[in-house]
Amino acid sequence: MARRKGKMQEEVLEVLRRHDQPQTAYALLAEMRADHPLLAPTTIYRALDALMERGAIHRLESLKAFVIRRHEDQGDACLMAICDECGAVEERLAPRLIDDVSAEAAKSGFAPTRHVIEVHGRCAGCEPGDTAR
Amino acid sequence: MARRKGKMQEEVLEVLRRHDQPQTAYALLAEMRADHPLLAPTTIYRALDALMERGAIHRLESLKAFVIRRHEDQGDACLMAICDECGAVEERLAPRLIDDVSAEAAKSGFAPTRHVIEVHGRCAGCEPGDTAR
DNA sequence: TCTCTTGTGTTACTTTATAACATCACAGTA
DNA sequence: TACTGTGATGTTATAAAGTAACACAAGAGA
Secondary structure: OOOOHHHHHHHHHHHHHHHOOOHHHHHHHHHHOOOOOOOHHHHHHHHHHHHHOOOOOEEEOOOOOEEEOOOOOEEEEEEEEEOOOOEEEEEOHHHHHHHHHHHHHHOOOOOOEEEEEEEEEEOOOOOOOOOOO | OOOOOHHHHHHHHHHHHHHOOOOOOHHHHHHHHOOOOOEEEEEEEHHHHHHOOOEEEEEEEEOOOOOOOOOOOOOOOOOEEOOOEEEEEEEEHHHHHHHHHHHHHHOOOOOOEEEEEEEEEEEEHHHHHHHHO
């Protein structure tokens, strides 16, 4: 039953790669049931956990959904810009900004370990003000 | 059955005031069932939605939980520092920081409307390095 | 071959959240 | 007083998200 090393992780990654929008665990599950009819949520969540641990994907807390990471090697030091119109997500590296956020939290002696920085709005393509109108 | 204007909202607020840690919707539900044995999730979620809309409470996306807001009048322009040790949450006003986050997102033409900025870590009281050891 | 570790299968369940429709309470007003 | 409109709440049912616990399989190395 267990095929080989991290097969599920790779399959989940591949499905995520086919989408440029974040996918929920259950959307992934539904899609993967084409190949694995008996697939259970547990399996998906385990794969997702492992992928997050190795920095390959990112969980968007405010969407309860997952996306591929463009910058795998940067820890959690990024900002996610989420377009509420088209659903697109832009991962933006901003180490200085994350430092500023940490510094702000640290003012009261807080020691940060993980950052959740998600901005909702409209992406350039969906924003009416600029090119269209 | 419906008592009067926003009664549920006030009751939910009162329960939240009795806790200094964030509460999940179902924790609130359980607590409020002491007074209202037949209370349904729907009712709680409606009250929570209304309270969020008027800025009285804040939803912590990464905890799926809700806290009282200290700074009701500041829109979403705040940073939440969440202690993973004791569960305490500090709401910190940081308009300049939020502006910086917006500016960073705006670099690609993104137009921000809502900010989710949550920092996990250890609060001063739980951090071993400083006073204790 | 043995054994250890890691990943996966399986079953069942908990927690979180929403949809759809009925009903009630208050305000305004006729 | 009765009428009516609106918004909050009640009620029922279900969807969506996530986890626990235990069993088994597949490689890796001894």
